[in-house]
Amino acid sequence: MAAPKSLIFQLHRHWEVVEQLTRLSREFPAFEFSVLEHVLNQYKSKDMDSNTVLSSLLNADILQPVNRSSDYQLNTLVIDFVRGLTQEHELGLSAVLKARVEAIKQATSQVLKGLDESDNDLLRAGANQLSELTRKIDQQLTQDKQAIFEIAELAKSADTNVPIERRYREVLEVYDQYVEPMNEMMDSGLGGSFYPLLEKAEEALDHAVDILSIRGSLYQQRLAMRQIAYQVKDLRYQGRVIAQQCADTLLPLREEARQHNQLSALISKQLSQVRKKGLARGLNAEGLPM
Structure with missing residues (x-):
């Protein structure tokens, strides 16, 4: 797990990307690189490179590589945090x-x-x-x-x-x-x-x-x-x-x-x-x- 300060800083820096990925996570438990690339290109800041954004999200443990796969998934703690802030909740049991x-x-x-x-x-x-x-x-x-x-x-x-x-x-x-x-x-x-x-x-x-x-x-x-x-x-x-x-x-x-x-x-x-x-x-x- 990345340091909390680093994680929060990267959430602030790339909020639009993370928020969109959180919405998509309702439909996709993991993201293929093509889907991830499309979201990065559409929602990243114009002055940033997609590869740089991806590396930042991976280093901060916001995105995690899926074992035995080339796909990526959002950290579950990040999903809960973002859904809590945006009032997008799944019904509990x-x-x-x-x-x-x-x-x-x-x-x-x-x-x-x-x-x-x-x-x-x-x-x-x-x-x-x-x-x-x-x-x-x-x-x-x-x-x-x-x-x-x-x-x-x-x-x-x-x-x-x-x-x-x-x-x-x-x-x-x-x-x-x-x-x-x-x-x-x-x-x-x-x-x-x-x-x-x-x-x-x-x-x-x-x-x-x-x-x-x-x-x-x-x-x-x-x-x-x-x-x-x-x-x-x-x-x-x-x-x-x-x-x-x-x-x-x-x-x-x-x-x-x-x-x-x-x-x-x-x-x-x-x-x-x-x-x-x-x-x-x-x-x-x-x-x-x-």
């Missing part, structure tokens, strides 16, 4: 989100155990783990929301000559595989896990602040616990808001696709009756909506 939420239970137990055993190191480790999990969950929810908004916009702006089943295929898959499991997880009732686990974590941290105050612990330690408790509380609220926003974004498109499928099925059935019985007997005018 609901299973990853669920695993992180479940990990909150273990971190909360660690906080409570540290309090019971008066083990400040264990208490601090559990609280720090809660803070890190909270940050990662918040980041994933924000990125997933942006990805879902992009999926909805692409579906709505697609060519209307393309059958709706194809235009809305990704919308239906995302709703079934991500939005519904996320809504189940966010349920504040007995069936949910997100809200009750975060609620217990917040209660454990508040309890830790009270106990540390009684024991006369350092102000900085109590402040850290209180700040993490605020993070958990905010995530508990934001999680449900984002889940609702995702559902509200995709549900109208999902219903539109379902209604279209139902209408197509009814039309096909009616045409079948007309073909079998003829227009006069196959078309029941009394049953038509108009």
Whole structure:
């Protein structure tokens, strides 16, 4: 891995090239030299030579040669960084989100155990783990929301000559595989896990602040616990808001696709009756909506 300063400097110097390669990486996991050369010639600075730019990107570890191939690939860290800055995110897995939420239970137990055993190191480790999990969950929810908004916009702006089943295929898959499991997880009732686990974590941290105050612990330690408790509380609220926003974004498109499928099925059935019985007997005018 190149030195961070060198990598950041080369990103600044050749941002247009890296940004375009990041966009292309959604379609191409690796780039042939001809593709790479075309991007370099089109997006590099006019006062730079293509070979010089390529060497700079390779030396900074932004581009990496693929083993046993003449192709090149972008560093995965660079891809995540650029997509984060440009708000172009891929939808994460609901299973990853669920695993992180479940990990909150273990971190909360660690906080409570540290309090019971008066083990400040264990208490601090559990609280720090809660803070890190909270940050990662918040980041994933924000990125997933942006990805879902992009999926909805692409579906709505697609060519209307393309059958709706194809235009809305990704919308239906995302709703079934991500939005519904996320809504189940966010349920504040007995069936949910997100809200009750975060609620217990917040209660454990508040309890830790009270106990540390009684024991006369350092102000900085109590402040850290209180700040993490605020993070958990905010995530508990934001999680449900984002889940609702995702559902509200995709549900109208999902219903539109379902209604279209139902209408197509009814039309096909009616045409079948007309073909079998003829227009006069196959078309029941009394049953038509108009």
